[in-house]
Amino acid sequence: MILNAFNLEGKIALVTGCNTGLGQGMALALAEAGCDIIGVNRAGSEETQTRIQALGRRFFPFQADLTDATRTAQIVTQAVAAAGKIDILVNNAGIIRREDALNFSEKDWDDVMNINSKTLFFLSQQVARQFIAQGQGGKIINIASMLSFQGGIRVPSYTASKSAVMGLTRLMANEWAQYGINVNAIAPGYMATNNTGQLRNDEARNEAILERIPAGRWGTPDDMKGPIVFLASPAADYVNGYTLAVDGGWLAR
Numbered sequence: 001m002i003l004n005a006f007n008l009e010g011k012i013a014l015v016t017g018c019n020t021g022l023g024q025g026m027a028l029a030l031a032e033a034g035c036d037i038i039g040v041n042r043a044g045s046e047e048t049q050t051r052i053q054a055l056g057r058r059f060f061p062f063q064a065d066l067t068d069a070t071r072t073a074q075i076v077t078q079a080v081a082a083a084g085k086i087d088i089l090v091n092n093a094g095i096i097r098r099e100d101a102l103n104f105s106e107k108d109w110d111d112v113m114n115i116n117s118k119t120l121f122f123l124s125q126q127v128a129r130q131f132i133a134q135g136q137g138g139k140i141i142n143i144a145s146m147l148s149f150q151g152g153i154r155v156p157s158y159t160a161s162k163s164a165v166m167g168l169t170r171l172m173a174n175e176w177a178q179y180g181i182n183v184n185a186i187a188p189g190y191m192a193t194n195n196t197g198q199l200r201n202d203e204a205r206n207e208a209i210l211e212r213i214p215a216g217r218w219g220t221p222d223d224m225k226g227p228i229v230f231l232a233s234p235a236a237d238y239v240n241g242y243t244l245a246v247d248g249g250w251l252a253r
């Protein structure tokens with residue numbers, strides 16, 4: 001029966017940046033679908049841990065600053081030692097820096113590129129090696145953005161990094177489909193999280209954004225739940241290299 005294909009019981013999902021926002025929403029969704037969660041966070045993730053354990057699932061917390069891509073091998077080794085295996089990777093952790101392109105600093109370029117695309121690639125590489133060693137395939141879901149499709153304004157490194165995420169999603173899908181590994185991405189639209197606090201507090205920008213969203217509202221972490229469970233599940237076994245917009249219709253305008 002088709003609904004069984006969405007059941008993730010017995011699966012282990014590694015989710016980066018799951019202490020808040022979209023990462024927390026997706027970790028909870030995967031746990032509701034049956035997964036135990038390996039949470040990789042810069043700081044603590046007690047709230048997520050409590051909520052996942054309340055669902056009767058295990059939560060394995062790991063602390064790492066993902067600006068440093070050299071940590072990825074160690075993260076995967078330690079995660080596998082603790083949880084026994086990995087079946088699903090969600091590359092969610094990401095940052096944004098806002099400044100006019102004319103004044104944009106090299107540090108704001110490097111920090112954003114490092115976490116949003118470099119670490120995303122090298123963590124995927126480490127996890128793909130683990131998937132191949134396990135011999136059961138696996139799912140990688142990258143978190144892209146509207147700025148994977150559009151240019152944006154005042155966010156040059158974010159646009160570069162998220163455009164890279166969509167391209168890398170296709171490249172990794174092309175190379176690893178032969179191992180039963182599905183690599184896809186979700187491009188959230190304008191979602192109410194810490195990441196967009198500045199925009200939502202700017203009355204004029206907030207109004208302009210809302211006016212353009214056909215659904216007429218900001219998205220929420222809960223809006224990620226269906227798409228992440230689908231892409232992490234056998235129901236998406238023949239979906240490869242695709243970036244799914246979850247944007248209330250923003251790109252359709």
Ligand code: NAP
Pocket residue numbers: 016017018019020021022023040041042043064065066067092093094095115143144145146187188189190191192193194195196
């Ligand atoms: P958020 O609330 O700011 O959460 C970002 C997450 O990434 C947090 O868990 C954060 O941890 C973690 N993180 C940041 N820097 C890190 C580092 N150096 N090492 C480890 N973890 C780090 O933002 P969000 O909106 O949920 O964003 C999640 C993802 O969705 C990001 O990739 C973002 O670009 C993408 N996205 C968001 C929107 C939106 O409208 N909100 C739209 C499109 C795409 P800390 O709490 O420790 O900082």
